[in-house]
Every structure is written in C-alpha cells, then in structure tokens.
C-alpha cells in the first residue's frame with residue numbers, strides 16, 4: 001500500500017488517512033472513482049479518464065473539487081511522493097459531509113481522496129494458460145455507466161469468483177446476455193472470427209481500456225462488432241478475454257465448465273495484449 005495518501009488538500013501518511021463518518025460516500029455510496037494506470041511515471045490515457053470522471057460527476061450532480069489541471073498535479077505529486085512509476089492511482093470524489101439525510105445537501109463540499117499503488121507482477125501462468133471466469137446474475141443497478149463507488153455486487157461477484165478458483169465473474173442480465181466482468185469489460189471472438197463486446201449503454205461501464213483496445217483492433221484490421229452476446233455464445237466462443245486498467249488484456253480459457261477454444265490464449269487476445277502493452281510502452285517512453 002502507499003505510504004502517502006491525498007485527503008482534501010493534504011498529503012497525509014496513509015496509515016492515518018481518514019474521512020469524516022458522515023461523508024456521504026460512507027453512508028450512501030454517494031461518490032465516484034477512477035483508477036488510472038502509471039507507466040514509466042506517466043499516466044495512461046489520463047485525458048479519457050478525466051472525461052469519464054467528469055461525466056460520472058455530472059450524471060450525479062456532484063461538484064468538481066478542482067480543475068483537471070490541479071487534479072493532475074495532485075495525482076502526479078502523489079505518485080512521486082510514493083516513489084511509484086509503474087502502478088496506478090485511485091481517486092474518489094464524494095458529494096460531501098452532511099448529517100445523514102437522503103436528499104442532496106445543498107451546500108455540501110465535494111471530498112477528494114487519492115491513493116497510489118505499485119503494479120503487481122502478473123502471474124506468468126495466467127498469460128501462458130489464460131485464466132478462468134465464472135458467470136453470475138448481474139445484481140447491479142440500472143446506471144452501470146456511472147463509475148460509482150457502490151461496489152457491493154462487484155465485491156460479492158469477485159468473492160464468488162475467488163471461491164470458484166476463477167479470476168473474474170462475468171455478469172449476465174435477465175435475458176441471459178453478458179454485461180461485463182465485476183471490474184472489467186468482457187469480450188469474445190466467435191467461431192467465425194468476429195471480435196465482439198457489448199455496446200456502451202447504461203448496462204456497462206465504458207472502460208477506457210475497452211476504448212483503446214477497440215481502436216487497436218480496428219487499426220489491426222480485425223473484424224469487430226459491438227453487440228450483446230449470451231452466456232451460451234461465450235461458452236462456445238473461440239476466444240474470450242477481459243480488459244481493464246489493471247488487467248490490460250487478460251485471456252480467458254475457461255468459462256464455467258466450458259473450455260474456450262483449444263484451452264490456450266487465442267491469437268486475438270495475445271495480439272491485442274501485445275499491442276496494448278506497446279501503447280503503454282510508448283506512453284512510458286514520453287519525455288514529458
């Protein structure tokens with residue numbers, strides 16, 4: 001964990017960093033967050049994260065604690081103080097502190113906290129063999145496009161995955177269509193070589209890695225389509241993988257009891273992972 005955290009205008013020792021008990025994030029999950037990767041001391045696709053943050057705040061009518069420029073400086077300073085060049089920063093903005101009451105407090109001051117953590121080494125076996133996913137009903141609310149801190153269904157889903165020896169849980173809607181992972185976007189490659197991921201409606205978070213991987217796939221000339229796919233289709237897919245800020249592109253070779261493709265990471269997933277890492281390496285090598 002980080003040695004320093006940022007809490008409302010101050011860098012404080014992580015061990016003693018705290019917020020007020022009547023912070024609405026604590027009582028109502030009334031807040032939003034972002035996780036932004038750091039590569040070689042540079043933020044990865046920071047501009048896209050800031051646009052999504054702005055959108056999440058706007059949808060919930062939470063005020064902005066500071067400008068993008070000031071926020072960027074805070075996050076860069078936090079990473080530097082913690083000596084982290086490769087890893088990620090977490091930032092959370094809540095509506096503010098007020099006596100517990102459901103409507104939005106009229107004069108609440110948004111609260112900003114941030115932490116930084118070093119990149120965890122990726123298990124090489126996960127990349128050579130792929131990882132497992134399970135499928136679970138999607139128990140979340142109807143605005144999953146907002147990156148809200150209300151993550152209890154995600155925590156429950158990830159716990160179910162862990163107990164099943166799986167890396168991720170893919171959630172499916174009432175019609176049996178996969179929405180996304182608990183903390184990642186879900187992708188398949190069909191038997192006839194079509195790369196598929198769900199369109200960015202209110203049913204999923206529009207992942208930044210997802211957006212970048214779509215661009216990479218298009219540039220690589222892969223056949224790409226945005227549409228919903230069922231759990232059955234996923235079981236029968238040639239390939240499957242997830243994308244996220246922390247997993248990049250992670251091949252999935254088992255979904256529930258079904259072996260995906262030949263049980264080894266597929267060529268689309270490996271190619272997209274390599275190209276995405278190239279994108280990160282390019283950012284890491286920037287001078288400013």
Ligand code: PDD
Nearest residue numbers: 035182183184185205207208209244245
């Ligand atoms: N999770 N879908 C959900 C529900 C997520 O929580 C995330 C990110 C993604 C992928 O988004 P991105 O590519 O922007 O990281 C999709 C972050 C990493 C987390 O909660 O830790």
